[in-house]
Amino acid sequence: MSIEVQKITKKFGTYTALDQVDLTFPSGELVALLGPSGSGKTTLLRIIAGLETPDTGRVLFAGEEATNRHVRERQVGFVFQHYALFRHMTVFENIAFGLTVRPRGERPTKARIRDRVMKLLGLIQLDNLADRYPAQLSGGQRQRVALARALATEPKVLLLDEPFGSLDAKVRQELRRWLRRMHNEIHVTSVFVTHDQEEALELADRVVVMNQAKVEQVGTPEEVYENPVNPFVFNFLGNVNLFHCRDQVAGEFWTNSAAAISASAGEKVGTVGYARPFDIQISRTADTNEDIAAIVLFIQGAGALPRIEMRRPDNGQIVQAELPRDRFRQLGLRIGERVFIRPTNVRVFEPNYRI
Amino acid sequence: MQNQSLSLDRFSVGAGAARNALTESAAVRWLLTGLALAFLALILVIPLVAVFTQALDKGLDAYWAAITEPDAMSAIRLTLLTAAISVPLNLVFGVAAAWAIAKSKFRGKSLLITLIDLPFSVSPVISGLIYVLIFGLQGWFGPWLAEHDIKIIFAIPGLVLATIFVTFPFVARELIPLMQAQGTEEEEAALVLGASGWQTFFRVTLPNVIWGILYGVILCNARAMGEFGAVSVVSGHIRGLTNTMPLHVEILYNEYNFAAAFAVASLLALLALFTLAAKTLLGKKVRQEAQTTTK
Amino acid sequence: MKFLLKQRSVIPGFGLSLGFTVLYLSLIVLIPLSGLLFKSATLSWQEFWEIVSSARVLASFRLTFGAALVAALMNGAFGLLVAWVLVRYPLPGKRLVDALVDLPFALPTAVAGITLAGLYSGNGWIGRFLEPLGIKVAYTPLGIIVALTFIGLPFVVRTVQPMLEDLESELEEAAACLGANRWQIFTRVIFPTITPALLTGFALAYARAIGEYGSVIFIAGNMPMISEITPLLIITKLEQYDYAGATAIAVVMLAISFLMLLTINLLQWWSRRHAER
Numbered sequence: 001m002s003i004e005v006q007k008i009t010k011k012f013g014t015y016t017a018l019d020q021v022d023l024t025f026p027s028g029e030l031v032a033l034l035g036p037s038g039s040g041k042t043t044l045l046r047i048i049a050g051l052e053t054p055d056t057g058r059v060l061f062a063g064e065e066a067t068n069r070h071v072r073e074r075q076v077g078f079v080f081q082h083y084a085l086f087r088h089m090t091v092f093e094n095i096a097f098g099l100t101v102r103p104r105g106e107r108p109t110k111a112r113i114r115d116r117v118m119k120l121l122g123l124i125q126l127d128n129l130a131d132r133y134p135a136q137l138s139g140g141q142r143q144r145v146a147l148a149r150a151l152a153t154e155p156k157v158l159l160l161d162e163p164f165g166s167l168d169a170k171v172r173q174e175l176r177r178w179l180r181r182m183h184n185e186i187h188v189t190s191v192f193v194t195h196d197q198e199e200a201l202e203l204a205d206r207v208v209v210m211n212q213a214k215v216e217q218v219g220t221p222e223e224v225y226e227n228p229v230n231p232f233v234f235n236f237l238g239n240v241n242l243f244h245c246r247d248q249v250a251g252e253f254w255t256n257s258a259a260a261i262s263a264s265a266g267e268k269v270g271t272v273g274y275a276r277p278f279d280i281q282i283s284r285t286a287d288t289n290e291d292i293a294a295i296v297l298f299i300q301g302a303g304a305l306p307r308i309e310m311r312r313p314d315n316g317q318i319v320q321a322e323l324p325r326d327r328f329r330q331l332g333l334r335i336g337e338r339v340f341i342r343p344t345n346v347r348v349f350e351p352n353y354r355i
Numbered sequence: 356m357q358n359q360s361l362s363l364d365r366f367s368v369g370a371g372a373a374r375n376a377l378t379e380s381a382a383v384r385w386l387l388t389g390l391a392l393a394f395l396a397l398i399l400v401i402p403l404v405a406v407f408t409q410a411l412d413k414g415l416d417a418y419w420a421a422i423t424e425p426d427a428m429s430a431i432r433l434t435l436l437t438a439a440i441s442v443p444l445n446l447v448f449g450v451a452a453a454w455a456i457a458k459s460k461f462r463g464k465s466l467l468i469t470l471i472d473l474p475f476s477v478s479p480v481i482s483g484l485i486y487v488l489i490f491g492l493q494g495w496f497g498p499w500l501a502e503h504d505i506k507i508i509f510a511i512p513g514l515v516l517a518t519i520f521v522t523f524p525f526v527a528r529e530l531i532p533l534m535q536a537q538g539t540e541e542e543e544a545a546l547v548l549g550a551s552g553w554q555t556f557f558r559v560t561l562p563n564v565i566w567g568i569l570y571g572v573i574l575c576n577a578r579a580m581g582e583f584g585a586v587s588v589v590s591g592h593i594r595g596l597t598n599t600m601p602l603h604v605e606i607l608y609n610e611y612n613f614a615a616a617f618a619v620a621s622l623l624a625l626l627a628l629f630t631l632a633a634k635t636l637l638g639k640k641v642r643q644e645a646q647t648t649t650k
Numbered sequence: 651m652k653f654l655l656k657q658r659s660v661i662p663g664f665g666l667s668l669g670f671t672v673l674y675l676s677l678i679v680l681i682p683l684s685g686l687l688f689k690s691a692t693l694s695w696q697e698f699w700e701i702v703s704s705a706r707v708l709a710s711f712r713l714t715f716g717a718a719l720v721a722a723l724m725n726g727a728f729g730l731l732v733a734w735v736l737v738r739y740p741l742p743g744k745r746l747v748d749a750l751v752d753l754p755f756a757l758p759t760a761v762a763g764i765t766l767a768g769l770y771s772g773n774g775w776i777g778r779f780l781e782p783l784g785i786k787v788a789y790t791p792l793g794i795i796v797a798l799t800f801i802g803l804p805f806v807v808r809t810v811q812p813m814l815e816d817l818e819s820e821l822e823e824a825a826a827c828l829g830a831n832r833w834q835i836f837t838r839v840i841f842p843t844i845t846p847a848l849l850t851g852f853a854l855a856y857a858r859a860i861g862e863y864g865s866v867i868f869i870a871g872n873m874p875m876i877s878e879i880t881p882l883l884i885i886t887k888l889e890q891y892d893y894a895g896a897t898a899i900a901v902v903m904l905a906i907s908f909l910m911l912l913t914i915n916l917l918q919w920w921s922r923r924h925a926e927r
Contacts, residue, residue: 051543051660071546071660078547084540088562098548101558153548377819377826377835384739391735392747394728397776398800399753402765405775409768448674455667459659469911470675473683476911478861479759480881481900484888485682488689493893495685520678542661552662581758583864588885601760601864608764608868617768620761627756634756635749 001062001156001189002027003048008057010043017043018054019213025191025206027062030183032200033193035210036236041193042081044210045159048191050074061156077150077188079160083142085134091145092117092130098153120148123182140171147179151186160192164199176203197237201225209233230349234274241280241319243273243343275343280321282308282331282339291340294319296333308333310341406624409617421607421615422622426595430603430619433511437586437599438579441519445575446568449526454560457534458542471527474520483517483588490516509591514599517585522578529571529641533564536645566640573637577630581623690901693894701898706874707883711902714880717791718859721798726852728799729806730844736807737814751807754800759864766797767868789871794879797865802855809851813844813921846921853917857910861903 003025010018018040025031033041046052048059050071059067066074086094095117099108108116121127124144134142143163150158163179164172180203183190194200200207201221209216209224209232217229228234283291294310297318306328308321319341323331333339379387411418421427452471456464474482489495490507500507507513541563545555561568583601590597598606600619607616690698701707735741736748754762770777770787780787787793817840825835863881871877880903887896 049547051547053660071543072549072551076547078544080540080544082540084544086541086544086559097545097550097558101545101548101550101554149544149548377822377832379832387731388735388739388741391728391732395732395747395750398728398803399750401775402762402769402800403750403753403757405765405769406761409765448671451667451674452671454663455671458661459664459668461664461668467671467675469915470679472911473679476857476907478863478881478903478907480863480884481686481861481903484884484896484900485686487888488893488897489682489685491893493891516678520682523674523678539659539661546660546662555661556663577756581756581761583758583760583763584862584881587863588888601758604760604764605868608767613768616764620758620764623758623761627753627758627761630756631749631752634752635745 003157003189003191004058004060004063005044005048006058006060008044008047008054008059010040010047010052010054016213018047021057021213021215023208023215023218025189027189028187029205030180030190030192030203031206031208032204033191033208033210034195034197034200034236035216036195038212039210040213041210042161045161045191045193048157049076049078049159051078074157075153075155076157076159077153077155079143079146079150079158079163081162081165083134083146085142085146085149087134090131090133091121091126091137094134094145095120095149095152097149116152120152123151124148138171139167140175143167143175144178147182151188155188158188158190160190162193162195165194165196172199179203201237209236211236228347231272231274234347234349239277239320241275241277241343243275243317243346273343273346273348275346277307277320277322278305279343279345280319281342281344282321282323282333283342284331284339286340288342291342294339294341296335296337296339299333299335301328310339403624406617406621409613410621412617413614417614418618418621421618424615426598427603427615427619429595430598430600431622433514433598434580434600436511437514437518438576440515441522441579442572442576444519445523446526446572448523449528449530449571450568452527453530453534453564454556456531457537458539458560468531471524471531474522474524479521479582479584480588482520483585486513486516486520486589508589509593509597511597513589514586514597517589518579518582521582521585522575525575525578526568526571529567529574530564533567533641533645534560537563563644566637566644570634570637570641573630573633577626580626686897686900686904689893689897693898697894698898698901701895702902706878707880707899709875710878710880710883713791713794713877714860715906717794717879718798718856718862720795721802721859722852722856724795724799725802725806725855726848729803729851729855730810730848732803733807733810733814737811752804754802755804759801759862760868762800762865763797763868766793766800766865770796770869788869789877791870791877793869793871794866794877797869798859798862801862801865802859805854805858806848806851809847809854810844813847817843846917850914850917850921853910853914857907857914860910861907 005021005023008018008021009016021040021044023044033044035041043052047054050066050069054067057067058065061074086097089097096113099113099116102108117130118127121130124147126141126144126148129137129141134145137145147160147163164175167175176199192203201224204221206218207221207224208218211232217224217233219227224233225237228237234240286293292312293314294312296308297311298309300307304325305322306325308323308328310319310321311317312319321341378384422431452467455461456467487494487508490500490513491497492501492508494508496507507516541559542555545559550558580599581601582599583605586599587602587605590599590602592598592602592606594603594606600623604616604620604623607613607619693701732751736744736751741747767788768774770780770793772778772781772788774788777788785792787796821839821843822835825839830838861881863879863885866879867882870879870882872882874883880899884896884899884903887893887899
């Protein structure tokens, strides 16, 4: 079931959580609402669920008006950030809850409920924990129970609020993969909120980048990473180096003309170029007159992508670079060495660019 | 938090100076402990023991007779009746108030909470006085009530009203912070899953606060049965009719019927001991309820 | 109802629960209390003043507030002592002692009243030792102080205890490393930290003591001008059908009670601020 929100505005007192937000969530897709705290993403999720009401705007489920439908009637599944499991009910009772509160006429028989719950327990691989209480489970297990509970009622839409935020890194990774696999099987329209760009880029079919009550960009993970439309998106989706250009002399300023949006001549003064650490090439010699001198300050050689921190003697700028492991070994850099850097793939943004 | 002062005793830190600075010398400790225990013994233990020894002063038979005497029995019945009416009413109130305060957002919450705490800052005598002013012969409704031959003051309804006034905060004061600590997430989860308001309340909220309710009810009951000042004002002190147990104790005492007075008083003292025990045992359970499952 | 809501909450039952709560409060508390205020308003200022400044009333005020003050001070000192011992020292049967501290809360006031009266009367267990020394407790203001001390004990202990428990031992250890001796640590590190709680407990004990009736009237002499507490005076006036008189005195007591309530709230706010630092 597709979801559409139109011109949603929500204020809490003087604080604007959402400002005229328009979005479409196509049926069957797994969409990430990505942004820093205070960007409005959780508020948007709760408005879709019906847990908050927007000040203005509409919510449409499969094209039908749902703005005034009570949360109970929206048939959405919601996974809370802190799970919100019913602490005095067993895992089984938690998962079965949505089915047992149905009015008499619609309620499945006990046997059917049991079947369904056991199937879901199998899906989340917690078959033997049906009689445990939430307090006896680990964080990852509780999260899975929360998910199963939301799925038990066969909702048309699944909403997840920072589902993996409170878990250890390892557990987070496992659950991420597991969620992706589950979505591939079940194909229910899913929206999840996260502030972790890695998570959004890894999991989602589509990413919505939000900031300060507005949507900055919508696109596939590749699109938003490769073609960010403004500095915020660029910065949020990864580390960034800023190269300030003082004048129009091409020698201090590189553009990847194929992809960048070039500023007009009059605005070159004070322009900023953005380059990712991975796009900084390091060499011992200056091959072209575009190479910049730099002194190695700090080397972090462990991990998949060694990081080098350098300082430009001409203007004091600190540049961060990431090298593939073999190139790193090849160079054999030492602290204090003089090297030359060349940024590739530099982007320049026109001020106030909006979708 | 575990206090460290004793384990540090075995912890020699160079010169004894540092060690002594972290705990009092043994002599001081013994003195303070002795002083505290002596004070408690004088103020609490001796009176507690005195109730029972005085009650049994004239022997077990006299004790039993004092309790089973008709006026005493009706005092006991009246006390139980008053509690049986006020406690459930205050329970419903406490739950309603806690639900409104903890599960909704509205202006004026602190005003409401202050109002709920009001009976604690009002003298019991004044608590009774206000009802006399309304329902007494010279009160607002006095003439109207006399016309219709309805008796509130100097009759059971007045007793119940005064008791409700002095005891209604107890359940609410337990439940409000408890429900606030538990938040609204479980209720929201239940609603998303399709539960109705009543289903959410009975299946999700209520089981989570059951120990708090029990604790509040026991405290409420103890006060309801033991209230003296307020009911003294609104009761007519009519033996066998409008005397609760505390009032009956007063009457017996004023008649110099000490053993009997203490006999009835000992029942109330037993209730107090039961309340103390329940408070200790349930207190821990309530604290556990207030801790939400770790995030 | 809309203007009350800061936000429309999705959780149902707001109207029903708040409505019932307000109804209950109005019927049980607000209407009767306002009845008191209205009744007192029927008195002119002069009448009001005459009543509350009459010799007998003033004597009862002096006695009530004075005895309550002494009792609260005693409780402040001994309550701190008891809390200290309970928190810091090992004690066999500590749980029992700790539970017992709440006895004045749980025991009906009339029971406390007759017991204390019996104990401190001339041939009571305690009175028989004091009388030969010339100390008469029962039927004197001294007896009132004893009863009010009994009543107020839990207040101080229960407000100071959690503060002591939460006191970080690191504070004392830091002071010790800096060279302070035990007494200095107590007076300059520990005591200032628990002062807000102590004051709050003191204020609570005091507020309770000024309104106390049941535990006091048996051990007090109840003689006008000498050992008659204000609550008793109110009842006496009621029995004489002097509603106006009773009301006037009650209003004064209420005013002071609310003042105490305000003070206590301020103290608690101050102590919370203290703690957060």
